[in-house]
Amino acid sequence: MNTAHSPWQPPSIWRAALLLARALVGLLARLEVTGDVPAHLRRGPLVLAANHISPFDPVVMVAACQTRGIAPRIMATAGLFRVPVLGAAMRHAGHIRVDRGTSAVHRALDDAAVAVAAGSVILIYPEGRIGLDPGMWPERGKTGAARLALACGAPVVPVAQWGAHEVLPYRAPKGMLRGIAHALRRRPVIRVHFGAPVDLGETAAANPGAARRATDRIVDALTDTLAPLRPDEPNLPRHVDPGRPSDPSRAHRRRSG
Numbered sequence: 529m530n531t532a533h534s535p536w537q538p539p540s541i542w543r544a545a546l547l548l549a550r551a552l553v554g555l556l557a558r559l560e561v562t563g564d565v566p567a568h569l570r571r572g573p574l575v576l577a578a579n580h581i582s583p584f585d586p587v588v589m590v591a592a593c594q595t596r597g598i599a600p601r602i603m604a605t606a607g608l609f610r611v612p613v614l615g616a617a618m619r620h621a622g623h624i625r626v627d628r629g630t631s632a633v634h635r636a637l638d639d640a641a642v643a644v645a646a647g648s649v650i651l652i653y654p655e656g657r658i659g660l661d662p663g664m665w666p667e668r669g670k671t672g673a674a675r676l677a678l679a680c681g682a683p684v685v686p687v688a689q690w691g692a693h694e695v696l697p698y699r700a701p702k703g704m705l706r707g708i709a710h711a712l713r714r715r716p717v718i719r720v721h722f723g724a725p726v727d728l729g730e731t732a733a734a735n736p737g738a739a740r741r742a743t744d745r746i747v748d749a750l751t752d753t754l755a756p757l758r759p760d761e762p763n764l765p766r767h768v769d770p771g772r773p774s775d776p777s778r779a780h781r782r783r784s785g
Contacts, residue, residue: 536572536646538599542621546599549590553718556695556711561592563722563753565685570598572649573682577673577726577746579666579754580653582692583700589651589687592720600651601643603636603672622648628656637676644680651687652676654746658698660775664765666750667778674728674742683725684746688754691718693765698772716767723753747780 538546553559565574576598578589586602593600606627609615619625624643626636640650654669661667677684694716697703726749728742758765 536601536622536643536648539621541617542599545617545621546590546594549587550594553588553591556708557691557716557718559588559591559595559718559720561595561720561722565596565598565722566725569683569685569725570596570649572647573644573680574649575644575673575677575682575684576600576649576651576687577654577684577750578651578687579689579750580655580658581664581689582658582696582698584692584696585653585658585689588689588692588718588720592687592689592722593649593651596722598649600649603640603650603652624650637672637679640676641680644676644682650676650682654743654750655778659778660773661779662774662776663763664693666747666754666780668780669743669747671739671743673746675739677728678738678742684728685725686723686746686749686753687720688723688750688757689718689720690754690757691716693769693772694718694767697769703771719757721753721757723749744780744783748782751780751782 550559576593578585586604590600590602601622601624603624603626604618606625609618609625622643624636624639627633640652644650652673654673655667656670656672659665659667673684676682694714695711695718696707700707726746728745755762
């Protein structure tokens, strides 16, 4: 994969949004970002794999990336692209539409592969949804992030975050104003940590079971990266969102060793 001749450059609208996201997070919370991405990977090709606990996560992740000089392209649900003005802005900024639950969902991986080949950083949520694990630990992942990385030969960096669930409730926009008002008063701490690149243990997506095994390694790395961010909440979160459902059916079992 040769990307040196035409690396992707974030448009000005996206660079401005990165600064806006950092200001917004700073208004509602106290952002603490640790870890880093190796300098030679910050402009891609790179896959950032993040845990998903709140509707506020994308804003937090964008703000954290801004502190590290990274302008990721986000794989986001198609519903956001249908919102007037926002959808047009997201398309212009180079984000990738994911039509979940439709036959077009595979197109998103093709679009992401093209983006990675152009030297982009792609931000993806391996869980494929806001996780519903009772303890809010990363769920068993979908294979999209692993298949993308294996197909493109791009490294994967796990990015764990904790605290965004104290800003916006699971059912936002329902309860959103109350959540924001609460956050303005308390300004909860949101921690983000960029972990070490994941050894996927695979060389080709075509190997039987390769994508599943690589996915498990990514979720293992996310879990390990998240644990130090919530040392006083090892089992259940302190902050309880009464509107958040619980679904243990996709609980992730960490691989031994």
